Amino acid sequence: MALIVQKYGGTSVANAERIQSVAGRIARQAEAGDRLVVVVSAMGDTTDELLALANQMTDEPEERELDLLLSTGEIVSSTLLAMALKHIGHPAIALSGAQAGIGTDKRYGRARILKVDPHRVEAALKRGNVVIVAGFQGTTEELDVTTLGRGGSDTTAVALTAALKAERCEIYTDVDGIYTADPRIEPRASKLESVSYEEMLELASYGAKVMHPRAVELGALFQVPILVASSFVETPGTLIGGASMMEQRNKVTGIAGDTDVARITIRGVPDQPGIAARLFQPLAEGGISVDTIVQNASVERLTDLTFTVTRSDLGRAMEIVKPVAAEIGAPEVLADTHLAKVSVVGSGMQSGPGYAGRMFQTLYEAGINIELITTSEIRITCLIEEAQVPKAVRALHKAFELEEG
């Protein structure tokens, strides 16, 4: 009688038929003997429709009211799924985030889970129910409803898995696992049986947008095994975490491309202490996540400072950077949105030499110019022309012998 937490995303519960199909899957698994807690997102475009309603009222909806509004989307899908399960003869109960004991801080729209009180979920399981939990939401101590922001339902599922000490968390989505590369770019990409949390974080951050990094980080923190699989076809997915991933593999796991990149270059920055802080502090305060920072070697006490942000943050980032650049006497700020990242990811890379060299050689042979290079312990990333990403991914996938079979 394994206890398993599952999560179904918005496309998996987009309409009545899909909800009934998900109910059928859950029922089969429950009949096989598993005890199940199921976290659901809002149906299809519900959240966007509610946001549109709010924007008809005001350009800047109050965050507290917006969260209370948006939370209704997951309550609707969770109650419908519970009804569908009961209809096919399975005891089920739907719980809002508050009822499921998801306690958060008061940061509306991007609340963090502070604690999970699982006693009601446990009591409902004990009575033989499949417990359906509205994802993406929680409640403050004052009973105000909060939403968790991006990746919210994934985070709800992982947090519940940890709090219930469940065997694993299963994320059902519209892809059937994590691949060695985006299959739309590289048809010979193969599905990974397992990846480590760290590899998943690098792959997800760098374009394999299957699961939000935040939920993966939480999984890593509590060592929650996470299975990513398709909610439409019943094939094995990819297991994130699990036992001794680090030793199992000694090579590259996958190739990730990420086109959501904008590069900002500040020309002629005085090479003095404190300059970087004066630039990046206001960006952090503006909530802008700066990804890659490179400072070129200084020429005549002047240097160029380059960093990347997501394209949606570019406008705000330029507004913040330009006056600071003027203050410190840097004559020019350039923005570039024609670049993209391509990354080679693998836990084995930190212990094996030669990966970087092979990557640069492969890109060179494919005629692709490298604009910028950054590395982490398990990743090497090159900034290249966006148009060349497919060619780069295919060339690297071949060079690192990731092809199926």
Added chain:
Amino acid sequence: MALIVQKYGGTSVANAERIQSVAGRIARQAEAGDRLVVVVSAMGDTTDELLALANQMTDEPEERELDLLLSTGEIVSSTLLAMALKHIGHPAIALSGAQAGIGTDKRYGRARILKVDPHRVEAALKRGNVVIVAGFQGTTEELDVTTLGRGGSDTTAVALTAALKAERCEIYTDVDGIYTADPRIEPRASKLESVSYEEMLELASYGAKVMHPRAVELGALFQVPILVASSFVETPGTLIGGASMMEQRNKVTGIAGDTDVARITIRGVPDQPGIAARLFQPLAEGGISVDTIVQNASVERLTDLTFTVTRSDLGRAMEIVKPVAAEIGAPEVLADTHLAKVSVVGSGMQSGPGYAGRMFQTLYEAGINIELITTSEIRITCLIEEAQVPKAVRALHKAFELEEG
């Protein structure tokens, strides 16, 4: 600084434009110095749409999940109204039924309010907010969401008025007050400035479907003055309750027609003690409200028993009555759905003679046959042919001198 509780129904908040219009009205009243608590229903057909979704899942949705589902409708409208108010510069906060302290029993779908804990509403008022409360819903001690059933939002508003000791409750709807007769039937009907709770109950029960009797009863219990007025035009409405209504008036208040009537006649019932209980006990247990009961004079120790129910209850009532009739040896059960009620209502009637006679004479002169007569302290009702209701209403409206001007 009067404290006033207002309620806006579903048609008043049916879309973005109407919500903005309601926000404008509220803002003007708040600027005039009133402190306001506003109860809202779900937008337009939202509740029906959610019910339809539930019925796509199962023919008989579990009541607990259905209530959780339906409660989202009022949360959506309340948050949008709060946003619209803030947009035009008015501090506002939206509260779910649970957040507003509406505590109920566990009878899902038709919960009764057990207590109102107004501390959060009062605190929000103190901070200068217009407090928007999601109507129609409450919460049990276990934090399960309940809905209040028919007339739920009216009941929320009246209960909050009592708990907050507010000056009055204002019900804004798609009619602009209580009339001496249905204006669609009698164009010369005039709007009443005020009615007593008892008169309102008789008028509403007998067809003037403006406000649910349950909310009026609650208003009577706590002596809450209730103003019924239009949410579309700014004209004076009708005040229910208020000071010493009973003495003010010494005549007929209005004429009510009610076509939601089915008559059941059981022929040849043995004239013995205990027979009525054997018939009506199972109807009560089946949740069927029996309205008018008449037993004819006994002939040869056999009698006919006639009573009325609403048309939607007729099928179930016949299923219950037929086997009982067979058991007690009554040979025949007849159902009739071609009848309707017409009533003369007025607090003054109990102290003045001659009202019944004038009613019967008027119907006789109009060529209308009376099938059955019942009376209460402030009402005389005749069962007549349904097709003759408009003629009867107009004749009685004239006979009791209710015409405008």
